[in-house]
Amino acid sequence: xxxxxxxxxxxxxxxxxxxxxxxxxxxxxxxxxxxxxxxxxxxxxxxxxxxxxxxxxxxxxxxxxxxxxxxxxxxxxxxxxxxxxxxxxxxxxxxxxxxxxxxxxxxxxxxxxxxxxxxxxxxxxxxxxxxxxxxxxxxxxxxxxxxxxxxxxxxxxxxxxxxxxxxxxxxxxxxx
Amino acid sequence: xxxxxxxxxxxxxxxxxxxxxxxxxxxxxxxxxxxxxxxxxxxxxxxxxxxxxxxxxxxxxxxxxxxxxxxxxxxxxxxxxxxxxxxxxxxxxxxxxxxxxxxxxxxxxxxxxxxxxxxxxxxxxxxxxxxxxxxxxxxxxxxxxxxxxxxxxxxxxxxxxxxxxxxxxxxxxxxxxxxxxxxxxxxxxxxxxxxxxxxxxxxxxxxxxxxxxxxxxxxxxxxxxxxxxxxxxxxxxxxxxxxxxxxxxxxxxxxxxxxxxxxxxxxxxxxxxxxxxxxxxxxxxxxxxxxxxxxxxxxxxxxxxxxxxxxxxxxxxxxxxxxxxxxxxxxxxxxxxxxxxxxxxxxxxxxxxxxxxxxxxxxxxxxxxxxxxxxxxxxxxxxxxxxxxxxxxxxxxxxxxxxxxxxxxxxxxxxxxxxxxxxxxxxxxxxxxxxxxxxxxxxxxxxxxxxxxxxxxxxxxxxxxxxxxxxxxxxxxxxxxxxxxxxxxxxxxxxxxxxxxxxxx
Ligand code: SF4
Numbered sequence: 001x002x003x004x005x006x007x008x009x010x011x012x013x014x015x016x017x018x019x020x021x022x023x024x025x026x027x028x029x030x031x032x033x034x035x036x037x038x039x040x041x042x043x044x045x046x047x048x049x050x051x052x053x054x055x056x057x058x059x060x061x062x063x064x065x066x067x068x069x070x071x072x073x074x075x076x077x078x079x080x081x082x083x084x085x086x087x088x089x090x091x092x093x094x095x096x097x098x099x100x101x102x103x104x105x106x107x108x109x110x111x112x113x114x115x116x117x118x119x120x121x122x123x124x125x126x127x128x129x130x131x132x133x134x135x136x137x138x139x140x141x142x143x144x145x146x147x148x149x150x151x152x153x154x155x156x157x158x159x160x161x162x163x164x165x166x167x168x169x170x171x172x173x174x175x176x
Numbered sequence: 177x178x179x180x181x182x183x184x185x186x187x188x189x190x191x192x193x194x195x196x197x198x199x200x201x202x203x204x205x206x207x208x209x210x211x212x213x214x215x216x217x218x219x220x221x222x223x224x225x226x227x228x229x230x231x232x233x234x235x236x237x238x239x240x241x242x243x244x245x246x247x248x249x250x251x252x253x254x255x256x257x258x259x260x261x262x263x264x265x266x267x268x269x270x271x272x273x274x275x276x277x278x279x280x281x282x283x284x285x286x287x288x289x290x291x292x293x294x295x296x297x298x299x300x301x302x303x304x305x306x307x308x309x310x311x312x313x314x315x316x317x318x319x320x321x322x323x324x325x326x327x328x329x330x331x332x333x334x335x336x337x338x339x340x341x342x343x344x345x346x347x348x349x350x351x352x353x354x355x356x357x358x359x360x361x362x363x364x365x366x367x368x369x370x371x372x373x374x375x376x377x378x379x380x381x382x383x384x385x386x387x388x389x390x391x392x393x394x395x396x397x398x399x400x401x402x403x404x405x406x407x408x409x410x411x412x413x414x415x416x417x418x419x420x421x422x423x424x425x426x427x428x429x430x431x432x433x434x435x436x437x438x439x440x441x442x443x444x445x446x447x448x449x450x451x452x453x454x455x456x457x458x459x460x461x462x463x464x465x466x467x468x469x470x471x472x473x474x475x476x477x478x479x480x481x482x483x484x485x486x487x488x489x490x491x492x493x494x495x496x497x498x499x500x501x502x503x504x505x506x507x508x509x510x511x512x513x514x515x516x517x518x519x520x521x522x523x524x525x526x527x528x529x530x531x532x533x534x535x536x537x538x539x540x541x542x543x544x545x546x547x548x549x550x551x552x553x554x555x556x557x558x559x560x561x562x563x564x565x566x567x568x569x570x571x572x573x574x575x576x577x578x579x580x581x582x583x584x585x586x587x588x589x590x591x592x593x594x595x596x597x598x599x600x601x602x603x604x605x606x607x608x609x610x611x612x613x614x615x616x617x618x619x620x621x622x623x624x625x626x627x628x629x630x631x632x633x634x635x636x637x638x639x640x641x642x643x644x645x646x647x648x649x650x651x652x653x654x655x656x657x658x659x660x661x662x663x664x665x666x667x668x669x670x671x672x673x674x675x676x677x678x679x680x681x
Contacts, residue, residue, distance in 0.1 A: 051338045052334060052341075053338075053339070053340050053341055053363070054341075055362075055363045055365055055677075056340070056363070056388070056677065057385040057386065057387060057388040057391075057677045058340055058387060058388045058389055058675065058676070058677050059385065059388025059389070059391065059469055059471070060388070061338055061339065061340065061388075062388060062389060062432075062469065063468070064338050065338055065432075065451075066451070066455060066458070068451070069448070069451035069452060069454070069455050070448050070449075070451065070452045070455075071452060071455050081337075081338060083336035083337070084336070095363065096365060098362060098363050098364055098365055098680075099296040099297055099311070100292075100294045100296050100361055100362045100363070100364055101333065101341060101362050101363065102296065103296075103313070104333050104334050104341065104362070108334055130370070130381055130382055130385060131365045131366070131367075131370065131385075133370070134365055134366035134367075134369060134370050135297050135298065135299055135302045135306075135366050135369065136296075136297055136302070136364050136365055136366035137365055137366065154385075154471065155388065155469070157468065
């Protein structure tokens with residue numbers, strides 16, 4: 001299979017979408033629409049996210065990663081992940097806050113320009129989850145930072161993450 | 177020179193611990209422990225793990241030739257034990273971990289610096305005699321490299337991508353990496369202390385969250401260790417369903433890693449296609465087992481899910497649709513010289529180092545180390561299933577990709593065989609509430625996981641030590657990047673894809 005053939009086929013056949021009906025699909029289309037409308041109005045067509053793992057088991061990272069795959073393709077809504085907190089509107093934080101990560105998390109927050117939002121993604125980020133009470137854990141994200149939104153789940157599915165981001169945009173629009 | 181002492185012969189006449197299964201655990205005197213170290217120095221025994229319980233250290237050893245496994249234990253009333261790191265470098269970080277968590281000192285250790293303890297916890301030696309203290313950042317002395325024009329590049333703990341945190345300290349001369357030193361422990365959550373005192377079912381939730389990408393494999397290793405300690409076997413149908421989930425997990429992760437390595441070589445289209453295939457696997461897992469990552473499906477005693485006819489068909493369809501599309505990606509990789517140019521000869525791990533560290537999984541098998549926990553020691557149902565263990569010799573990024581690609585094909589075939597051969601019967605059996613000790617070795621997508629469990633008289637977890645494969649792979653990444661250009665680090669790192677959480681515990 002040459003690259004050209006693969007590209008040509010992708011062009012002719014259109015984007016990859018699963019044949020069987022998928023429960024996530026309708027929800028996704030609906031969300032996509034709402035994200036696009038709100039993000040455009042509020043943040044001038046784009047929302048930039050900086051992801052911070054503050055002690056996660058890496059399960060949450062897998063699902064955040066999935067947002068970038070061709071089936072969710074978060075980029076098309078103007079939502080993208082930035083390498084630097086200095087370019088970010090939103091800190092998307094996963095995991096219970098490990099005490100060994102607390103300072104790095106705080107510093108990442110301080111480096112993010114206002115206005116900024118903090119989203120705690122996953123049951124661990126919510127309240128420490130099954131790691132709460134450990135000598136090595138501060139608790140959920142709110143133990144260290146002001147949290148604007150919690151997206152529960154272990155891990156939250158990509159669809160849940162997307163609906164969470166939409167909710168955040170709605171909230172921001174109302175506040176602004 | 178290699179020694180001819182047979183592992184079991186050395187231990188045969190030492191006192192053994194009762195109720196340690198399936199392999200024996202021997203209690204050594206200090207003199208015997210020292211003799212053991214001398215023999216390890218000249219043998220090819222693998223060090224599979226090193227951990228502590230209150231006032232005692234334990235080392236798991238394996239002789240590959242005859243698949244013999246033993247655990248050697250040494251009581252350390254004075255809080256010290258002779259170090260193994262002088263003869264097995266894989267012990268270096270484990271000894272540092274034991275000192276940080278338990279306060280037991282390895283005498284003559286190759287590295288005296290702290291490891292998981294960054295000074296941030298309100299207690300020192302939390303698992304031993306916990307000593308309250310004022311948290312403050314501990315200074316850390318990185319190793320140095322000197323020479324004309326050598327500069328340092330610190331990276332992390334927060335990285336640029338959506339990945340776990342850790343610190344990398346590069347010493348570079350121009351573009352070339354002279355030395356890489358890792359500093360880990362940032363996501364230490366105290367998992368071992370959280371498991372203690374819990375019922376096996378409660379602790380299994382934690383086992384499945386040691387490293388989320390290996391949730392099935394870690395939960396399986398924990399369940400098998402508990403079952404060994406309690407002296408039971410899961411029902412046959414549970415064995416097969418566990419393997420089914422483990423192979424789906426392997427396929428999903430290998431697809432993601434394959435795409436990610438190509439992406440780091442600036443071949444983005446491969447990532448898009450590989451992730452689309454991976455997503456198909458996760459959705460099938462959701463449809464069939466009710467969770468995309470299959471968390472909490474493997475539990476001590478068996479499994480919590482079943483497979484009906486329609487679900488079996490879902491998985492057959494998944495494999496049927498995935499296989500030809502995967503073959504296209506494989507062919508594309510093979511036919512793209514600009515991609516091969518980045519992967520061939522990059523990030524080489526020497527076979528000798530892989531053997532000294534007993535590095536398992538893709539990292540080991542890409543450098544000629546033909547070990548796979550499903551084969552040796554082996555566990556059901558793999559003894560009833562026909563599969564190959566792919567092997568490469570060159571130890572570079574390319575070899576690691578080839579092993580992954582070949583393993584995806586093997587696992588796809590295994591999924592079909594398991595679905596077709598699934599025996600009937602119960603899914604789970606009760607775990608008796610009694611004392612015992614168990615050890616399990618399970619092959620996750622990353623390599624061999626060792627989990628050791630001690631149950632108390634009420635059948636609760638008194639102590640659990642899960643050793644992720646990453647412990648023996650992270651150090652090899654440091655060696656693999658030496659002499660490569662800084663820009664190739666992401667590529668090398670991805671081709672290893674070690675777990676931070678699994679290692680940091
Ligand atoms: S919420 Fe679940 S998946 Fe996410 S970090 Fe916590 S344990 Fe892992």
